[in-house]
Amino acid sequence: MLTKTLLGATAIALALAAPTFAQEAQPSAPATTATTAASDAKADTVVATVNGTDITLGQMLVLRQRLPAQYQQLPDDQLFKGVLEQLIQQQALADTVADKMTPKDEIAMEIERQSYLAAKALEELAAAAVTDETLQAAYDEKYANAEPQTEYSAAHILVATEEEAKAVKQQLDDGADFAEVAKEKSTDSAAQNGGDLGWFGPGMMIEPFQNAVAAMKVGEVSEPVQTQFGWHVIKLNDTREAEKPTLDDVREELTQEIQQKAVTEKLAELEGAADVARPGEGLDPAVIRNDALIDN
Numbered sequence: 001m002l003t004k005t006l007l008g009a010t011a012i013a014l015a016l017a018a019p020t021f022a023q024e025a026q027p028s029a030p031a032t033t034a035t036t037a038a039s040d041a042k043a044d045t046v047v048a049t050v051n052g053t054d055i056t057l058g059q060m061l062v063l064r065q066r067l068p069a070q071y072q073q074l075p076d077d078q079l080f081k082g083v084l085e086q087l088i089q090q091q092a093l094a095d096t097v098a099d100k101m102t103p104k105d106e107i108a109m110e111i112e113r114q115s116y117l118a119a120k121a122l123e124e125l126a127a128a129a130v131t132d133e134t135l136q137a138a139y140d141e142k143y144a145n146a147e148p149q150t151e152y153s154a155a156h157i158l159v160a161t162e163e164e165a166k167a168v169k170q171q172l173d174d175g176a177d178f179a180e181v182a183k184e185k186s187t188d189s190a191a192q193n194g195g196d197l198g199w200f201g202p203g204m205m206i207e208p209f210q211n212a213v214a215a216m217k218v219g220e221v222s223e224p225v226q227t228q229f230g231w232h233v234i235k236l237n238d239t240r241e242a243e244k245p246t247l248d249d250v251r252e253e254l255t256q257e258i259q260q261k262a263v264t265e266k267l268a269e270l271e272g273a274a275d276v277a278r279p280g281e282g283l284d285p286a287v288i289r290n291d292a293l294i295d296n
Contacts, residue, residue, distance in 0.1 A: 104294040129262035155195035165224035165231035
C-alpha cells in the first residue's frame with residue numbers, strides 16, 4: 001500500500017507525459033555518438049536546465065523505473081526523449097507555484113518523503129525475510145504433518161424461500177432430474193450448468209453449506225439449507241482426498257505470509273523500542289476534519 005501511495009504524485013506527470021511519448025518518434029542521433037555519451041554518463045550528469053534548475057540523468061533513471069510497463073517497452077530513443085520531456089514539463093509547472101507554497105503543501109511533501117522511506121524499509125525487510133530456508137520452514141510447518149483433506153464435488157439449486165426449496169426437494173424425491181430442475185428453478189449462475197459447483201475444499205463455501213456437504217453421502221440430496229444467499233438443495237456428486245501441495249504450488253502464498261509476519265514483528269519491535277509520546281490523544285477527535293488549519 002505504501003508503495004502505491006508513493007506513485008500518486010507521479011501519476012499527474014505520467015498523464016502529462018503520455019502524449020509526449022506518443023509524439024517523440026524523431027530519429028535518434030547516430031549510434032556511435034549515443035554510445036560514446038553513454039560511456040561517460042553518471043547519475044549527476046546534467047541533461048537539461050529549466051529556469052536555472054538542473055535536471056540530471058539520475059532523475060531520468062528513477063522516473064523511468066516508475067513508468068508503466070507499456071512505456072518500458074519503447075525504443076531507447078523514444079524512452080529517453082519522453083522521460084526528459086516529462087521532467088522538463090514537470091519542472092516548468094513546479095516553478096509556477098514554487099513561491100506559493102502553503103503549510104499544507106509543505107506537510108504534503110514531508111509526508112511523501114516519509115512514505116517513500118517507509119516503503120523502502122518495508123521492501124527491504126520483506127525481501128530479506130524470504131529465503132529458501134524460510135520458505136522450506138514455513139512449508140514444513142504448514143503442510144509436512146497436515147492431515148489429508150477431503151474435497152467435494154457438488155451441485156445445488158438455489159431459491160429464495162424455504163417453501164420453494166421444499167417443493168424442489170419433493171420434485172427430486174419424485175424422480176426429477178437434478179440438473180434439469182436446476183436449470184429451470186435455480187437463481188444463481190451455476191443454473192446453466194445444472195447447478196454444478198465443481199470441486200471445493202474445506203472452508204471454500206460458507207459454513208452452513210459446507211457443514212451440510214460434509215455430513216452427506218455421495219449421491220445424496222440434502223434437505224433445504226439456508227444461507228445468506230437463500231435456500232439451497234444440494235447434491236453431493238463425489239469426494240476425493242486432496243493431494244498435499246508442493247512447495248512450488250504454495251510458494252506465493254507462503255511468501256506473502258512470511259513477509260506479513262516479518263513486517264508485523266518488525267513494526268511491533270520498532271514501536272516498542274521507540275520513545276513514543278502521544279500528547280494528541282487529548283484532542284477532540286473532530287479536529288481531524290478541520291481542514292482550515294492547513295488551508296491558509
